[in-house]
Amino acid sequence: KTLCHPDDICPLTLTSATQELFGCRYDGDVTRDNPYKILRKEDILQDLRNRAAVSDFSPVKQLVLAYPEDELLLVYDRDFIYGSSFYLVLTVEGKDRHLMPIVAEVGEEALEREPSDVFAAQKTPEPRPWISLGSEQEIEEESVTDSRPRLKCRISRVRRAFGAPVFFSDRNAAETKDGFIECTPYQDKIFSLKQMERHCGVQAIPNCNSSSTQTPWTYPKNMCTQYEPREFSKEEKENCLQSEELKHFISLAVSRLEVAIQQNEIADVFFDDWKALSEDDGGYAGKADSHLKEYQSFTDLHFSQEKTISNISWHPTISGVIAVAMTERLSFEDRINASTKLLLNPSLILFWSFSDPINPQLLLECPDDVFSFEFCPSDPNIIVGSCMNGQVVLWDISAHVERLQGTRSSDTRDNETSVVRYCAVSSIEHGHKAPVTDIQWLPETFEVSRMGVPMENKSGMCVQIVTCAPDCCLMFWDIRAPRVAFQNMADQRKQKVEEKPLENPDGVPNTFKHLNLTWKPLFRVWHITY
Template identity: 30%
Template sequence: MSVTKMSDELNADYKFSDRDADQCFVEWRQHKDPNYELTRLEQDVGLQGTPPLVDGTTQTSWFRSVNSALQYEPIVMEPARRRAEMDSDKIQAFLARVLPRVERALQQNETLDVFLDPFAHLLEEEDASLGNKNNENAMRELRSFTDLVYSKNKTLTAIDWHPRRHGVVAVAAAANASFARRLDLLDTVESSFILIWNFVDLIHPQIMLESPQDVLAMRFNPTAPHLVAAGLYNGQVLVWDFSKAEHLLSKMKTAKPSSGSGSGSGTAATASTASSKGRDDDTHKQVPPVKPLYVSYIDVSHRRPVADLQWLPAGVEVNSRGHVVASTGADAGAVNQFVTIAADGQVSFWDLRFKDPKYRGMTRAKVDKAGTSKDGVVPDVHFVPIYSISLSKVDSPGELTLQTLWLEKTRDDAGTGGEGGAPTLTSKFYCGTEEGEFVYADWRPHAPAKGGNKGEDGARGDEGAEYVQWLCRDHSRPVLGLCASPSFPNIFLTASESHFHLWNVSQQYDGGAVENVPVAATNGPIFVSPLTPSVVTCVAFSPSRPGVIFLGKADGMLEVWDFLDQSHRSSLSIGVTACALTSIEFRPQLVTANNPNSNAANASAAGTGGAGAGRAKATDVAGARGRNNAGPGPAGGNAPGTNVKQQLVAVGDQIGNLHILEVPRTLSRPTSGERAAMEAYFKRESERMKSARASKTSSSGNDGGAPNLRQNRGEEGAPGTAAATNVTPAAGKEADSTRSGPAGADDDVFKQMESEFCRDMGLETARSA
């Protein structure tokens, strides 16, 4: 369509006029819309916006394999041209220019370690503060072990790392049954198991050790790790030897690759990979549980559940009279004896060579005589303790209800870490009781307090002998953990359900106090923690940091106390699980083969819980009580050769889960000057407590000598600390009556200094000696 206009009408004049809108109204005639009643059919239609699926295959091009070889030869210059090039002025100028730079670089390499990571120690002091809540302070869980049959919904009462192999840990599982429930199940026989886990297999335990009763304490032999000793709920002691099971397991693993060597096709390889889990199940079923090698004679076993167990150090033995002797001959570097305690007050020593007539004690003779038949033939040799003593209460009749055990090391051995190979001949030990007492005792028989039978050579000790050296009212509830600091062997940690205490037992070395008898009982603990809202179940010292303590709680939290950061509350709380934690154990540092004293050092460390390795167990399977046994390390600093790159800790809970946690770098690497700061802190707190007790004694008018243990029953301690019972010297030795109260030791030191000064100056003192 086109519109045209005449040319005459272009550029014409326009005339506009006004007009109302009504004048523009045009009437339109009404008519019916034909499409209004049009009927349409409704139809459902689906649309898809994606392309259709097409099956297709592809294959790479195949080339025939051809054997080929290739040889390279360097490009060389002719001898004449090479000599001319080396003698040229250009090469001489180049060498003169770069020679100083090369010499400087070589000197720097000789001065600095080129393989040292310059960022490893960057901002170490700032990162060590636990106030920075970053990812470095989080404990990462590396492994989690549980068995659906043997450990699920059971309490993990004891944990112990293999002393020779990395990644192998044993755990004892006990039923979560109350005392009333156990009474109902007395007529039933249900086996309990110790599970030995390997980091390679997270589903099945590598080896299982079968036990007729629940295991409450368990330890690997330090020098012969294939031997495991354990204490049961009924008071018996068991020993396993799983060397045959290890040999069978190694043969089965060796036979696996050979059985599948004939499958060369890809289909066979796929089928072999798919059935690997089935083969692991078959291997797990083919290795039967290990039966006990030795079972103690129940008539001479403990009358209460075994609370704690420790192997004696290498090179140390206890004879049938309780005397400590050095091992000789083939047994010089071996560990053959261990000690157990229970709530019946018995401290029993067991020897693996009990079948040898050389190690025949009076208890063994009585048992063999009772079991002899009419014709005089002994059917079997019973496993009985070679020596046993009973610790009695000092202020009331009855036995001490022992719960935790710690074998003492002499000051020289603790400071040198056992260098020189000389065994530590000491018979003193520390214990914690169910009544919250801190006990220091000596298992060697001493003269009785009022007479006594000294002529009988019995393996149960002399009746009436004084074994308890001193006793402290430490906690109002049972002592759940007892251990010594790996860096300071004289600093002890005791824990109860609501708080923990730190003790300093080294004051016997200051000023020539009572000979070899710690007097910490006169001063009380040097530190008392605040009450915790949740129950403490297990404790452990950090094996590498002197000022860090780990606490396991009933709410599943793992608290970290860093005394360099703060001492009024925990520095860090880590959620491990939703149930109660029952045991904790740090992985000890393995002794390398190039160490000349590796056997003795490893046995000594593992015999007392490992150098710096914390250990705790639950002795009450219904309520989760724990213990901690951290072996004392060198007093001169942190444990030598400690691998702080990956410090692992095993934590057990109340439902049968074993958690392997990696300690972060800020909690495993000691900071600069940490040991000196903690040593000054412990010394300052010890002096403060000593002064407080001295002022209290002087204000009460007590100007007598050091009271005897029997004369100070029920003495109350200072506010905020535990009540303490005073100490007594070794039996047969009385305290010096010239020493008056706590100031006696200081007076002797002053007299000695005065006499030395007068002797050096050539003067004669007017004071009488």
């Protein structure tokens, strides 16, 4: 279990480069027996000036600046008690509390030595005050409590015998009347229970084994085997060789065929590129490092902790921006039991930028966990997502493009991440009956009619979406208003470029207001298996 850390420490995750820079490599410079490392405050501030937001000490920059002394204590948390491999002590009292057992054990002579010598003499720490983690509730549940008042028995003697002497003697209980009371067992019909059903096994035949030599036949289906080649007749061969279609095809394919043949002669088709990635052992440094190294990582302890990435996509036009959909790691039964908790914590799509790997740039609020999402090819500011409950969601991030591009001025840009609410969500009654596993935009030059007939899209914009789910159903959706779903969209596209979409009082754009909670699929394609 992860304990709640005190207010005077801050858990940190240090990369291998940071550990080597500050000389705090785990199981090397710091170990379980010697977990402490003294860091100079000036070295930490210099690292913040050099690497800025990429520095691992960026989350505690203000706390380091406010620290009164010149040396800070870094502790190696091997057992991840506070959730990370290291934690930084941010107060002088906390530093003294960590180092007090060492000073008391070693004595005053150790204070004149180096800090590393003091850490080497560390002994078993003193007992700390007990912190409640809820175990007393488990003990209370397991303890035996009275479910009814206890029975009381009163024994008394006649008043004339009060104060009389008591004499004890032996006697035979069988010879004395009322010498003892025998409690013989008997059947009380009031409390008798009848056994209505009983599970028992009876083996009256020898063991039987079922075996076969053929593969299991799950369901019958028609199959055929061709045992003679089907060939053209001589007349058909002559007509095919003399046809204009064959000559036209050969004239188009001969150039590609020549290029392929030349490549086969120049390049070794049997060359193993995977083995070529490895390098020979070089020099005195030992074996060469041929593994792929981590270039960048994005972590958020509030929005992405203990969650699974269901989909990830690069922004089509903005370089260095990536969108990630997060889902809860719960089974179907656990999701039902924790439904109330999930409603209080909405699902999100996080936008990350390589310029700031610590704080997400934008958050898209979802009605449920999103399994897949796609940017619109004709307008990257429009995003469509598919939810676990079978709904389809639309977002419009036009008002937040400057934040993703990093063009907003520093004096107006705040550190708080903006949360964008969805513009429209489909009707849950007319959507999929299972989690939507994939979603795609149809090309801007293609659309389908309500009867499923392919048509030319003259608007030049992607206006239709196709989704699939395990309910054996494909659904086609149209983002236009129903009355103009099959009209030319050129005028509407021009109007959209000239006019900025208005927003309602909640800050949600009115781009797809006509679809919210009433959006239905254009038509469905069922796939039935037998």
